[in-house]
Amino acid sequence: MGDQGSSWLPDAMSSVARDVDALFNFVLIVSTILFAAVIVSTIYFVIRYRRRSDQYVPERIKESKWLEAAWIILPTILTMIIFTWGFRVFITLSTPPPDSYQITVRAKQWFWEFEYSEGATSTSDLYVPVGKPIKLLMSSGDVIHSFFVPEFRIKHDVIPNRYTSVWFEATEVGEYRIYCTEYCGQQHSMMLGMVRVVTQEEFDDWLDEQSQDLPPVELGERLFTQYNCQVCHATDGSRLIGPPLNGLFGITREFDDGMTAVADDNYLRESIVNPGAKVVAGYPNAMVATYGSLSTKQIDALVAYLKSLE
Amino acid sequence: MTEMTPSVSGNSGTVNYLNHDKSIKSWLLTRDHKRIGIMYLVAISLAFLAGGIMAMLIRLELLSPGETIMGPDAYNQAFTIHGVLMIFAFIIPALPAILGNFVIPMQLGAKDVAFPRINLLSFYLYLGGAVITLSALLVGRIDGGWTFYAPYSVQVGDSILFVTMGVFVMGFSSILTGLNFIVTIHKMRAPGLTWNRLPLFVWSIYATAIVQVLATPVIAITVILLFLERLLGIGIFDPALGGDPVLFQHFFWFYSHPAVYVMILPAFGIISDLIGAFSRHRIVGYRFVALSSIAIAFLGFLVWGHHMFVSGQSALASTVFSLITYLIGIPTGVKIINWISTMYRGSVQLRTPMIYALIFLFTFSIGGFTGIMLGVLAVDVHLHDTYFIVAHFHYTMLGGNVIAALGGLHFWWPKMTGKMFNETLGRIAAGLIFIGFNLTFFPQFIAGSRGMPRRYFDYPSEFVGLNVLSTYGSWIMAAGFFLIAGYLLFSLFKGKKAPANPWGALTLEWTHTASIPEPHNFTVTPVVTRGAYDYHLVPEFYAGPSSGDGSSAGLATQEVAPETTHEK
Numbered sequence: 008m009g010d011q012g013s014s015w016l017p018d019a020m021s022s023v024a025r026d027v028d029a030l031f032n033f034v035l036i037v038s039t040i041l042f043a044a045v046i047v048s049t050i051y052f053v054i055r056y057r058r059r060s061d062q063y064v065p066e067r068i069k070e071s072k073w074l075e076a077a078w079i080i081l082p083t084i085l086t087m088i089i090f091t092w093g094f095r096v097f098i099t100l101s102t103p104p105p106d107s108y109q110i111t112v113r114a115k116q117w118f119w120e121f122e123y124s125e126g127a128t129s130t131s132d133l134y135v136p137v138g139k140p141i142k143l144l145m146s147s148g149d150v151i152h153s154f155f156v157p158e159f160r161i162k163h164d165v166i167p168n169r170y171t172s173v174w175f176e177a178t179e180v181g182e183y184r185i186y187c188t189e190y191c192g193q194q195h196s197m198m199l200g201m202v203r204v205v206t207q208e209e210f211d212d213w214l215d216e217q218s219q220d221l222p223p224v225e226l227g228e229r230l231f232t233q234y235n236c237q238v239c240h241a242t243d244g245s246r247l248i249g250p251p252l253n254g255l256f257g258i259t260r261e262f263d264d265g266m267t268a269v270a271d272d273n274y275l276r277e278s279i280v281n282p283g284a285k286v287v288a289g290y291p292n293a294m295v296a297t298y299g300s301l302s303t304k305q306i307d308a309l310v311a312y313l314k315s316l317e
Numbered sequence: 318m319t320e321m322t323p324s325v326s327g328n329s330g331t332v333n334y335l336n337h338d339k340s341i342k343s344w345l346l347t348r349d350h351k352r353i354g355i356m357y358l359v360a361i362s363l364a365f366l367a368g369g370i371m372a373m374l375i376r377l378e379l380l381s382p383g384e385t386i387m388g389p390d391a392y393n394q395a396f397t398i399h400g401v402l403m404i405f406a407f408i409i410p411a412l413p414a415i416l417g418n419f420v421i422p423m424q425l426g427a428k429d430v431a432f433p434r435i436n437l438l439s440f441y442l443y444l445g446g447a448v449i450t451l452s453a454l455l456v457g458r459i460d461g462g463w464t465f466y467a468p469y470s471v472q473v474g475d476s477i478l479f480v481t482m483g484v485f486v487m488g489f490s491s492i493l494t495g496l497n498f499i500v501t502i503h504k505m506r507a508p509g510l511t512w513n514r515l516p517l518f519v520w521s522i523y524a525t526a527i528v529q530v531l532a533t534p535v536i537a538i539t540v541i542l543l544f545l546e547r548l549l550g551i552g553i554f555d556p557a558l559g560g561d562p563v564l565f566q567h568f569f570w571f572y573s574h575p576a577v578y579v580m581i582l583p584a585f586g587i588i589s590d591l592i593g594a595f596s597r598h599r600i601v602g603y604r605f606v607a608l609s610s611i612a613i614a615f616l617g618f619l620v621w622g623h624h625m626f627v628s629g630q631s632a633l634a635s636t637v638f639s640l641i642t643y644l645i646g647i648p649t650g651v652k653i654i655n656w657i658s659t660m661y662r663g664s665v666q667l668r669t670p671m672i673y674a675l676i677f678l679f680t681f682s683i684g685g686f687t688g689i690m691l692g693v694l695a696v697d698v699h700l701h702d703t704y705f706i707v708a709h710f711h712y713t714m715l716g717g718n719v720i721a722a723l724g725g726l727h728f729w730w731p732k733m734t735g736k737m738f739n740e741t742l743g744r745i746a747a748g749l750i751f752i753g754f755n756l757t758f759f760p761q762f763i764a765g766s767r768g769m770p771r772r773y774f775d776y777p778s779e780f781v782g783l784n785v786l787s788t789y790g791s792w793i794m795a796a797g798f799f800l801i802a803g804y805l806l807f808s809l810f811k812g813k814k815a816p817a818n819p820w821g822a823l824t825l826e827w828t829h830t831a832s833i834p835e836p837h838n839f840t841v842t843p844v845v846t847r848g849a850y851d852y853h854l855v856p857e858f859y860a861g862p863s864s865g866d867g868s869s870a871g872l873a874t875q876e877v878a879p880e881t882t883h884e885k
């Protein structure tokens with residue numbers, strides 16, 4: 008029973024989202040009223056007390072101590088209410104329930120990897136069951152990233168060499184976008200992911216399926232998009248940031264240092280795990296080195312997929 | 318500019334600070350605070366122009382998702398150059414260095430600042446730092462934004478060292494300027510100018526100077542640590558070397574949050590002066606406004622952590638930072654009430670500078686209220702690092718500092734140049750900027766609260782409409798700025814000659830200096846017998862037929878010290 012959201016906020020799809028929204032709306036309404044008061048009184052004074060004669064010098068107004076005290080004390084009370092309220096919701100936001108299901112998150116330039124307690128893994132897509140508190144234990148493989156899901160109203164930085172965590176409980180089945188909100192380099196705005204909220208049965212099925220083996224080419228194709236290879240590589244022969252990868256297997260490549268090599272299995276493998284070793288002539292050495300951490304199985308799958316491309 | 322209007326102080330000489338020596342050398346080596354202020358005006362305006370062009374490119378790129386006019390690398394560099402220039406080369410120095418330099422000694426009844434040579438040194442440090450920074454940004458192709466978060470920033474290449482080096486050098490300029498003002502304000506006030514009689518601009522520059530002197534060394538230390546890390550491989554911030562990237566954020570905000578007050582406190586001072594002068598009323602709660610600036614300057618050191626609610630600092634620390642943030646927010650809110658109530662039963666005149674003061678009340682209030690929103694712990698989690706933040710700080714910085722700066726520039730322009738600008742064009746430009754500004758940044762609040770992250774080259778299609786509005790707004794705003802530049806430059810050549818006190822204000826730079834001030838400001842040291850805003854004490858000052866510029870009654874209530882201190 009998610010909220011429809013407003014023109015200000017996206018739909019509220021987690022258990023805490025509506026508490027956050029109530030607070031947001033309260034501050035918004037109070038601010039709007041006070042702001043209107045500021046503007047109306049300014050306009051009124053400007054018109055009512057406009058200068059009618061250059062010679063006129065207004066009397067000095069006696070300042071009232073009481074009035075002055077009032078407009079210090081009233082805002083103080085108001086802000087303390089807001090502070091206390093915000094503090095209570097913040098505590099909820101930062102305390103995962105003890106029965107949370109834990110998923111490990113690894114952020115890298117420029118994708119998200121998720122590892123489930125059953126050993127299953129996924130990239131870019133985070134599968135979670137609906138109505139169950141989920142705790143994400145997060146760390147980064149390179150620079151600082153930040154995990155943000157607007158519909159859940161949660162966000163937390165993901166830092167190298169340190170674990171941070173965030174939790175949520177999705178209230179409705181659906182798909183919600185994950186953004187990276189800490190600048191992390193060239194493809195920062197493409198470091199997107201998707202939370203796929205499914206029913207508990209679907210989630211269990213998915214976990215089972217993950218443990219079964221996909222044929223390598225199919226797995227490779229899936230990894231190719233999950234790891235954002237397609238951002239830099241086309242498979243239809245066109246030039247992006249990197250060279251197109253179709254029909255690569257078996258042909259002779261030329262490198263920026265003038266050397267050449269035949270694109271065999273080893274070359275493909277090396278190009279993925281250590282892209283700087285041989286840089287294709289005419290292209291920048293712009294491929295990220297983070298793929299070195301892929302598992303052997305994943306790399307085999309990618310190589311198999313690349314070989315299959317005509 | 319060879320002739321000069323007789324000043325209200327009775328001086329009818331023809332020598333003023335602009336014409337007493339016209340050689341280039343006399344400008345480059347000047348120790349006159351007014352000339353240094355003008356040189357800052359030129360240099361800092363160029364920095365603003367460069368930063369502004371970057372802003373226009375950014376908005377143009379965001380007109381549609383994906384690549385519009387440039388690729389991600391160029392975009393990431395553009396917003397970095399925009400941020401670094403606008404923050405370090407424009408907004409931090411702008412008000413203290415331009416208007417502070419030009420106005421403060423005159424408002425104090427002094428001949429110059431306490432250390433004129435150091436003042437000139439500050440200028441060249443600024444210039445050198447700005448040039449180093451800009452060239453490193455362009456040559457080194459640096460991205461990552463003005464915050465330089467480690468470890469990303471330490472991986473982008475060695476030129477980061479030159480950028481931070483430039484920031485370091487500009488920092489020294491800031492420290493020296495602050496030091497100069499503190500001493501000047503303590504030691505060089507005219508006889509009778511007690512602390513209670515000071516214009517609020519002086520108070521605000523004093524508070525600003527405290528922050529400049531105390532906070533800037535922290536960024537210097539941070540930069541040195543960054544150097545040590547890069548050059549000697551000592552792990553401080555980079556986790557690969559065993560350092561802690563969050564430590565960098567602590568250091569960074571420990572400087573950069575107080576720096577926010579360097580940007581906004583002088584703006585408060587200017588707004589007070591403007592609203593006082595154009596309402597002919599004493600600022601309500603004068604003492605409160607003055608002292609709260611000082612309080613804000615100190616409290617400002619204790620809230621850096623509110624930039625880090627989601628960065629992994631402890632929840633307890635976040636709570637404390639949030640609480641102190643509110644303590645600062647309250648006096649700021651009270652000031653807005655003070656300014657509005659100053660107009661109550663006043664005599665309000667809507668000249669261009671006053672229009673900027675009113676725009677300030679509008680835009681800065683929105684900046685303030687959204688700041689309260691961001692200070693709410695739970696809500697900040699959602700809004701942090703989205704366009705809501707971008708909109709918020711543009712409402713406070715551009716809508717606060719820059720709008721006040723424009724008000725101040727128009728207010729003191731006749732004193733700087735001896736020329737009046739075209740009032741009609743002034744109002745039109747103010748209108749363009751008001752409309753353009755709100756059209757640019759208001760949609761960003763909505764985009765941000767709906768989830769659009771900042772520093773995004775590409776964005777989902779649901780945000781297209783809001784981004785298009787924003788880009789259109791930036792064009793209107795740019796038109797406003799170019800119009801201002803146009804009529805101000807035009808006024809230099811063709812403008813009407815300005816009387817010594819065109820606004821009928823009561824601070825010393827208006828009542829006691831010539832239309833274009835003399836090289837040493839005052840023929841005789843003024844003696845002050847009333848507060849900066851005690852309009853009600855001098856009705857005879859405005860009694861004459863041609864008043865409004867207050868020139869009719871001369872110095873009715875201000876005596877002149879017998880001994881003359883003027884030397885040519």
Ligand SMILES: [Cu+2]
Pocket residue numbers: 117151152153187188189190191195198
């Ligand atoms: Cu990222």
